[in-house]
Amino acid sequence: MKQTITRLFKYQKIIKQFYQKGYTRIFSGTIAEELGLSPSQVRKDFSLLSIPGRKRGGYKITMLGHHIDKIINAKPEQHAIIIGMGKIGQALANYSGFQDEAIKVTAGFDVKSDIHCAIEVHNIEMLEPFIKEHRIKVAILAVPNSLAKKMANRLERAGILGILNFTGVELLMHPATVVRNINLEIKLKNIFYYVEQLTTSSQTK
Amino acid sequence: MKQTITRLFKYQKIIKQFYQKGYTRIFSGTIAEELGLSPSQVRKDFSLLSIPGRKRGGYKITMLGHHIDKIINAKPEQHAIIIGMGKIGQALANYSGFQDEAIKVTAGFDVKSDIHCAIEVHNIEMLEPFIKEHRIKVAILAVPNSLAKKMANRLERAGILGILNFTGVELLMHPATVVRNINLEIKLKNIFYYVEQLTTSSQTK
Structure with missing residues (x-):
């Protein structure tokens, strides 16, 4: 189910793009191609979610968009804050990728509050x-590793229910708290590992 | 197996930390606690990889480190480049998280080459x-969405085997190319979705 939800966000994005280009209908095959999935996966997801469609005529874009919006319960605006306004925090604050998508980063927090960037930065004392x-x-955690656990607990106590974790530290939170990790180092190491495997196996052939 | 490999990188990090603190032995329970895993998961991974250990005495840290290093075939230095030196690209260039870990970002590439940051930035013409x-x-792709597919194909033709994709675009590459996606928007939306579910379900209770 978790993966289906993630795909729904991707479907929504593609559907929006095609709608903006003036399309009125879209095929599972088109969506699948855009996302590198199989058409049957797309049809399976839609049928699981009781979205009606015909194999020949494809899906009506407005109907599809409406159905998906309803399932993911999209709010017109969703607010998050950034904790830790170092390089990663500032880059996220300035990142324009969110703007189209109703996700607003409302403020940043740091021990230094004289940081100038696209959002207001408050002193960490103002957090609660x-x-x-x-x-x-929802908070985006971008503090140094040494402060990660302490700050995550502070966020939880302050009422935060979801954390996007940019630190290299595994956070052990209350089971109800939603944590998603973006661990650049682990992702990169993973890539290096598989690339190395590829290179070694092609050399021994 | 993919998940085991990812955990290995995490184990390696914890082991290094404990080694630096002066420990000589470590228990599966300690590693598990640090990473939010079950001790049996850790023991299962180690036993799958034929790493010997005793339940009572724990694992000898140097032996464990040596075994894992051998499996993941860690090179003393691993080099990557960044394509697209906008805000995300620059933040990654300045990000110090990689430095401890033998991952070096060697250079950045952009249509503008007068960008000043922690690494050398070359004109994109110099890429090949x-x-x-x-x-x-290995390349980190941080170009605008509209250029993502074109640039990914160019990287592939130039001999790149692994891409860390920071764009919001799904890349459809040659099956042998290793692609890992960091889609901030999708991750954040996912968090908002589950937080919303939590809030709604607790209100209806």
Whole structure:
């Protein structure tokens, strides 16, 4: 189910693109090709979610968009904050990729508050009142590794329910807290490992 | 197996930390706790990889480190380049997280070459000769979405075997090319979705 949900966000994006290009219908095969999936996977997902479609005529784009929006319960605006305004934090603040997609990064927090970037940066002392006042539920954690666990616990106590973890530290949170990790180092090492395997196996052939 | 390999990189990191603190032995339970895994998972991984250990005495750290290094075939230095030196590209160039870990980002490439950051930035025209001369196998793709597919194909033709994809575009590459995606938007949406589920279900209770 977790993977289906992730694919739904991807479907939504493709559907939006085709809608903006003026299309009214879209085929499972087209969606599949755009995402590197099999058409049967796409049809299976849609049928699991009771989305009606015909093999010949494809899916009506507005109907498909409406169905998916309803399932993922898309809010017109979703707010997150960034904790730790070092290089990664600042890059995320300035990152424009979110803007199209109703995700707003509302503020950043750091021990230094004289950081100038695309969002307001507050002193970390303001964290708890800000979360409470703006009912923030999601935080992006970009502090140094040495502060990661302490800060994650502080976020949890302040009412944060979801954390996008950019630190290299595994966070052990309350089971109900949603944590997703972006561990650049591990991802890169993983790539190096498989590339090395490829290179070695082709040399021994 | 893919997940075991990813865990190996995590084990390696924890082992290094404990070694640096002066420990000589480590228990599966300790490793498990640090990573939020079950001790039996850790023991299962080690036994799958024929790493000897005793339940009572734990694992000898140097032996464990040596075994894992051998399996993941860690090179003293691994080189990657960054394509697209916008905000994300520059943040990655300045990111110090890689430095401890023998991963070196050797150079960045952009249409603009007057970008000043922690690494040398070359004009994108220099891409192919650079890859050839320095035998680069891994690239981090951080170009705008509209250029992603074109640039990924260009990297593949130039001999790149592994891509860390920071763009929001699904790359459809040759099956032998190793692609790992870091899609911030999808990850954040996923968090918002589950947090929303949590909030809604607790309200209806």
